[in-house]
Amino acid sequence: MSGFTYVTDTASPVHPVSALDYLPVDQMRALQLHRLQFIVKYAYDRVPLFRRRCEERGVRPEHVKTLKDISLLPFSMKTDLRDEYPLGLQAAPMSEIVRFQCSSGTTGKPICIPNTWNDIEVWKNGVMRCLAMGGVTPNDIVQVAYGYGLFTGGLGLHYGAEGYGCAVLPISGGNTDRQLMLMKDLGVTTIACTPSYFLHIIDEGHKKGIDFRKEMKLRHGFFGAEPWTEEMRDKIEEYTGLVAHDIYGLTEIAGPGVGGDCIHRTGLHIFEDHFYPEVIDPETLEPLPDGEQGELVFTTLDRTGCPMIRYRTRDLTRIEATPCPCGRTVRRIARINARSDDMLIVHGVNLFPSQVESGLLKVPDVLPHYQIVVTPTGALDTLEVKVEVTPENFSDDIRHLEELRKRVGAAVKSITGLTAKITLVEPHTLPRSEGKIRRVVDLRKANA
Numbered sequence: 259m260s261g262f263t264y265v266t267d268t269a270s271p272v273h274p275v276s277a278l279d280y281l282p283v284d285q286m287r288a289l290q291l292h293r294l295q296f297i298v299k300y301a302y303d304r305v306p307l308f309r310r311r312c313e314e315r316g317v318r319p320e321h322v323k324t325l326k327d328i329s330l331l332p333f334s335m336k337t338d339l340r341d342e343y344p345l346g347l348q349a350a351p352m353s354e355i356v357r358f359q360c361s362s363g364t365t366g367k368p369i370c371i372p373n374t375w376n377d378i379e380v381w382k383n384g385v386m387r388c389l390a391m392g393g394v395t396p397n398d399i400v401q402v403a404y405g406y407g408l409f410t411g412g413l414g415l416h417y418g419a420e421g422y423g424c425a426v427l428p429i430s431g432g433n434t435d436r437q438l439m440l441m442k443d444l445g446v447t448t449i450a451c452t453p454s455y456f457l458h459i460i461d462e463g464h465k466k467g468i469d470f471r472k473e474m475k476l477r478h479g480f481f482g483a484e485p486w487t488e489e490m491r492d493k494i495e496e497y498t499g500l501v502a503h504d505i506y507g508l509t510e511i512a513g514p515g516v517g518g519d520c521i522h523r524t525g526l527h528i529f530e531d532h533f534y535p536e537v538i539d540p541e542t543l544e545p546l547p548d549g550e551q552g553e554l555v556f557t558t559l560d561r562t563g564c565p566m567i568r569y570r571t572r573d574l575t576r577i578e579a580t581p582c583p584c585g586r587t588v589r590r591i592a593r594i595n596a597r598s599d600d601m602l603i604v605h606g607v608n609l610f611p612s613q614v615e616s617g618l619l620k621v622p623d624v625l626p627h628y629q630i631v632v633t634p635t636g637a638l639d640t641l642e643v644k645v646e647v648t649p650e651n652f653s654d655d656i657r658h659l660e661e662l663r664k665r666v667g668a669a670v671k672s673i674t675g676l677t678a679k680i681t682l683v684e685p686h687t688l689p690r691s692e693g694k695i696r697r698v699v700d701l702r703k704a705n706a
């Protein structure tokens with residue numbers, strides 16, 4: 259691989275792993291059709307549920323003659339994986355399965371995805387393409403602080419970064435003091451974890467008086483597995499001086515590395531030679547034109563352990579089909595800031611936690627640590643937003659705090675349209691997370 263300069267603008271040689279990112283669109287479509295026809299026939303012959311659903315619709319694999327014909331095929335959902343738990347959707351023989359990855363979700367049984375060695379390679383390829391897009395080189399030292407194990411974050415970044423030739427520190431999540439010590443002592447240049455865990459690492463570092471810009475060598479961060487906003491990205495970059503990249507994925511489709519952003523931040527490029535994207539109207543289930551917001555659906559084109567055909571992700575986004583200045587031809591989706599499952603309805607208004615985050619973080623005097631609490635109070639529910647304020651602002655000066663509270667309330671209202679009860683709290687007092695953070699406590703639900 260030597261001889262390549264590992265940069266991401268079109269004037270420079272392309273890293274070999276990224277070659278398909280630049281494939282002419284007609285060639286990409288031909289490749290996708292070829293792979294789609296293969297995987298549909300493969301799944302039809304091996305997965306009884308898929309075959310049954312096709313038969314109910316009178317669809318046979320040979321009916322898929324163009325990419326548009328994908329709309330003839332039935333959708334699949336998380337409930338299918340639960341109903342067929344643990345391995346009812348497995349398509350390859352156990353002799354070909356090398357690993358299970360699971361995702362717990364909020365209730366009941368986990369979902370279990372069997373991966374073949376080739377599936378692991380496909381997944382690794384997506385992560386490597388994300389690293390290449392971000393400008394990482396084999397000289398980088400990557401601290402993988404996503405959890406290792408059934409969650410795909412740790413092993414996904416691990417295989418990708420190792421495959422790319424980086425030096426990997428497989429520390430997993432937790433033990434924040436040790437994270438900080440090794441980050442500093444090894445001169446770690448790249449961190450990979452959830453954005454909320456990285457905020458916690460920064461917070462603990464600040465408590466120890468660490469100046470990340472001066473004392474650490476961080477250049478890149480690969481953050482994902484939970485929604486995070488542009489405002490959060492600005493905060494992370496401001497605190498640490500690294501470039502914060504967005505990496506997206508889900509266990510059912512592979513893990514991290516289904517897509518990610520390039521240096522131009524025009525959305526997430528999807529590695530669509532592996533993962534065919536559609537956006538549908540979640541009510542009518544009809545495909546939506548590019549640019550319209552709906553539910554993201556993926557078909558895995560070359561994963562054989564547990565092929566997913568038209569899998570409904572519940573993530574809400576739109577396809578951005580306009581050209582990206584980086585020159586990549588693979589399509590992009592807008593950043594995932596909303597999941598249909600996360601939507602709160604308060605006073606009849608639809609609300610996503612990321613909207614609250616955007617509003618809050620526009621106010622310079624608050625910290626990016628917040629919690630949303632919804633309490634049933636008679637006819638009208640109460641929306642409370644608890645947010646930590648910077649140490650300089652946390653004082654006994656009641657008038658000052660009242661003025662800050664009003665500013666925060668106005669910022670939240672300007673984005674959500676809702677009047678929230680704002681509670682300003684002392685720094686380091688709200689719950690932290692070593693993985694995916696839970697931002698919302700909805701006391702209207704019995705199990706909240």
Ligand code: DLL
Binds near residue numbers: 411414486508
């Ligand atoms: O979270 C895979 C992953 C690990 C992605 C590490 C990125 C980094 P699951 O646990 O199955 O897999 O959760 C998948 O997380 O459907 C989204 O709702 C959410 N999600 C993942 N990445 C992002 C992101 C991993 N960059 C679910 N932005 C997905 C917003 C994300 N949400």
